[in-house]
Each structure stands twice: as C-alpha cells, then as structure tokens.
Amino acid sequence: MQYSDNTVLKNLKSRYDQFTNVEKTIANFFINNKETTKLSSKSIAEKLFVSEASLSRFSKKCGYKGFREFIFEYEKNISKYNKEEISNLVINTYQDLLDSCHRMIDQEQMKKVAHLLTTSNRVCVFGMGSSGIVAEEINLRFMRLGLNIESVHDSHRIKMLSSLANKDSVIIAISLSGTTKEILQGISIAKSNGAKVIMITSNRSFHLVSFCDEIILIPTIKDLEAGDCISPQFPVLIMVDVLYTYFINTECYYKTKLSTLNGLFKFEDESILI
Known part of the structure; x- marks a missing residue:
C-alpha cells in the first residue's frame, strides 16, 4: 500500500460517517491527537475505554492490515505537523474542503436554483x-446584479x-448543522405560505x-462550525460563488442587469443636475 502526505487523516475523515459510535470515538482521538508518544494499542485502549480488538477492527475498516500498520503510517503523518508547519495543516484543511465541494456540486441543481432566483x-x-455574515455577503x-434581495x-x-412570504418569494436558508431552531421555524412558515425554500447545509x-x-x-469536518482552525463558512462561500456564476449565465439575468444599470445611470444623471 502506497501513502502520500496526510493520507491517514484524509482516510479517517472520508470514512467518518460510516463508522460505528465506538469507531467514531477512536477516529476522533486520532484526528485531534498531536502527540507521537504512548500510541500503543494497550495505552490507547485504556485511554478510550475500548478493547484492543476494537482498535484492530477499526484499522482494518480503514484499509490497513492491522493496528500496527495503521499506527506506523499515522505516526509518519502527524510528525509533519509540528509548530513550524502549522500553516500546512490550515492550508491542507482548506484544500480538503475545496476538493469535497468540487465533488458535491450538482450542476443541474445549480441551474434550477439560479432560475428560481431570476424568476422570483x-x-x-x-x-x-x-x-x-455570509447572508449579508450574498x-x-x-x-449588484439587480436582484430584489434582503439578508436577515x-x-x-x-x-x-x-409570514410575509408568498408563492413569488424565494428563501435561502443557511445552517451548517441544519438544526438551527430559528431557521427551521422560519422556512416552515415560508413554505406553508407557498414560498420556494433553498437550504445550504451539511x-x-x-x-x-x-x-x-x-x-x-x-x-464539513469535525468541529468546523466552532471555527477553531478555519472559517466555518468557507464551503458555503464556495457554493455561493458557483451559484453566482450560474446566475449570471441565465437569460433572465441580462434583463435584471440591464434594469439595474439603467437605474444607476439615471441616478447619476439626476445627481449631476442637482
């Protein structure tokens, strides 16, 4: 088996949703750990209150022959991220999220959402x-493109x-967790009034x-919403940029843009007269 930089941590994060609760406990330890000492199966089993057999099964589920092979590659992995190389950890995290965003983009969905925006x-x-903050950026x-839009x-x-939304309204709701009470209440009310609802979430x-x-x-990655290492809204902004690009390539966009430009030029002309 061949390994590249950061392969072990990428492996754990990509498989995270497939793990059992015990395996997630083990994965969390290795994802957050920064030390290379006391990583024997016995010491880790005692620390996490799991069996050594669980560590072996976890390693095999991650694609390794056993715990010894896993820990060998893991130690090589984390040794790269000392204090002098902490910037690499940040950049690699951003790159992981960027790559994941690329894989998750649904082009047909983006076209559909862009059409909803232009016809609302x-x-x-x-x-x-x-x-x-991202809502304000959107x-x-x-x-600027002429859309009748407001952030809340x-x-x-x-x-x-x-409550004021209707069938001609579009609501864009942003919630990384998808469980924000105020957001869920709002889109539920808007939906019942006939509005179209678009949710951006993990x-x-x-x-x-x-x-x-x-x-x-x-x-998303573990603890992304806390924003401890990088901006929790980074993947949202990427998707918004993609949607923005699709929006400016719709036919309706050119009509709204022309209207906006006409309005700006009219305002500037009136300012000159004043």
Whole structure:
C-alpha cells in the first residue's frame, strides 16, 4: 500500500460517517491527537475505554492490515505537523474542503436554483451567527446584479418576513448543522405560505426535505462550525460563488442587469443636475 502526505487523516475523515459510535470515538482521538508518544494499542485502549480488538477492527475498516500498520503510517503523518508547519495543516484543511465541494456540486441543481432566483419577485437570505455574515455577503453580491434581495439574521425579522412570504418569494436558508431552531421555524412558515425554500447545509437528514425545495449540500469536518482552525463558512462561500456564476449565465439575468444599470445611470444623471 502506497501513502502520500496526510493520507491517514484524509482516510479517517472520508470514512467518518460510516463508522460505528465506538469507531467514531477512536477516529476522533486520532484526528485531534498531536502527540507521537504512548500510541500503543494497550495505552490507547485504556485511554478510550475500548478493547484492543476494537482498535484492530477499526484499522482494518480503514484499509490497513492491522493496528500496527495503521499506527506506523499515522505516526509518519502527524510528525509533519509540528509548530513550524502549522500553516500546512490550515492550508491542507482548506484544500480538503475545496476538493469535497468540487465533488458535491450538482450542476443541474445549480441551474434550477439560479432560475428560481431570476424568476422570483423577492429573495430573503436567512442566517444566524456566522451564517448571518455570509447572508449579508450574498445580499450585497446579488443586489449588484439587480436582484430584489434582503439578508436577515435576527430571529424576530426571520419570523416576520417568513409570514410575509408568498408563492413569488424565494428563501435561502443557511445552517451548517441544519438544526438551527430559528431557521427551521422560519422556512416552515415560508413554505406553508407557498414560498420556494433553498437550504445550504451539511446536514443530510431526510427531515429537511419536507421544509425545502432544494438542499445544497456542503462538506464539513469535525468541529468546523466552532471555527477553531478555519472559517466555518468557507464551503458555503464556495457554493455561493458557483451559484453566482450560474446566475449570471441565465437569460433572465441580462434583463435584471440591464434594469439595474439603467437605474444607476439615471441616478447619476439626476445627481449631476442637482
């Protein structure tokens, strides 16, 4: 078996959703560990309260012959990330997310969502916390293209605007976890009023289907939402950039852009006269 830099950690992260609860406990330890000492099967089993047999099964599930081969490659892996090379860890994490975003892009879905935006009368972007910052970024970018759009990150305004939504409205909801209470309440109200709902999330749960017309899935890594290492909204911004590109390539876009430019030129002419 041939290995490249960071292969072990990439392997663990890519298989994470397939692990059992015990295996996730083991995976979490190795993903977060930065030490190369006391990594014997006995010491790790005692520390994690699992059996050595569980460590062996975990290693084989990850594609290794056994725990000894796994730990050999793992030690080589983490030795690269000392304090002098911490920037590599950050860059590699961004690269992993970028690669994952590329694999997850659904071109037909992007075309459909872009069409929904160009044919709507009004678009509202919901986001709480750091997602609210991204909502504002979406608002500013698409407003420049002539879209009637507004960003909302206050729970009370989310409820009010959801109540005012109708069949000509589109709601873009951002929630990495897909469990933000205020967001779910808002899109539920908007959906019941006939609005189209687009959710950007890393949550693959089927319960979101009843709230949403389109779910744009984004990749995630453990503790990404906490923002300890990198921006938790990085994958959201990537997908928004892709959607933005699809939007400006729709026929309806050119009509809205022309209208916006005409309005700007008219405003500038009136300013000159004043």
